[in-house]
Amino acid sequence: MADLEALKKKYGAVIDYGKTRGVSWKNVHIEKDKLLIRGAAPNDAIKNEMWIKLKDIDPLFQDLTADISIDSSLKAPETMYTVAAGDSLSKIAKQFYGDANKYVKIFEANKDQLKNPDLIKPGQVLRIPD
Numbered sequence: 001m002a003d004l005e006a007l008k009k010k011y012g013a014v015i016d017y018g019k020t021r022g023v024s025w026k027n028v029h030i031e032k033d034k035l036l037i038r039g040a041a042p043n044d045a046i047k048n049e050m051w052i053k054l055k056d057i058d059p060l061f062q063d064l065t066a067d068i069s070i071d072s073s074l075k076a077p078e079t080m081y082t083v084a085a086g087d088s089l090s091k092i093a094k095q096f097y098g099d100a101n102k103y104v105k106i107f108e109a110n111k112d113q114l115k116n117p118d119l120i121k122p123g124q125v126l127r128i129p130d
Helices: 004-020 044-057 089-097 100-109
Strands: 024-031 034-041 064-070 079-082 125-128
Touching (some): 004 034
Parallel strands (some): 034 064
């Protein structure tokens, strides 16, 4: 028999992290001797974050059934990034999007404080759009 409290503790960090990322958890209970977590994420990127974090805990999902859908009406929290020495918008875009050429997306979201995509300074806090 699965122990609900033990499984909640095992996967609790993911459940809590999901809440900070705008995930709405609908179910967290035992079903068919596994922890069932069912919820909705604001977008694909956050849904994928949840799957990666769950796989980090147990790549085989031996004691877990997860059902995560997308509900675009949920608000995704804004991601912020503090520029470090040696950063460029291309480097930051590669880190967040896997594509350095998406630096324009970050530049556009921060035009209130950036006049030139090549001129960023350590300590600046930039919005990283989803």
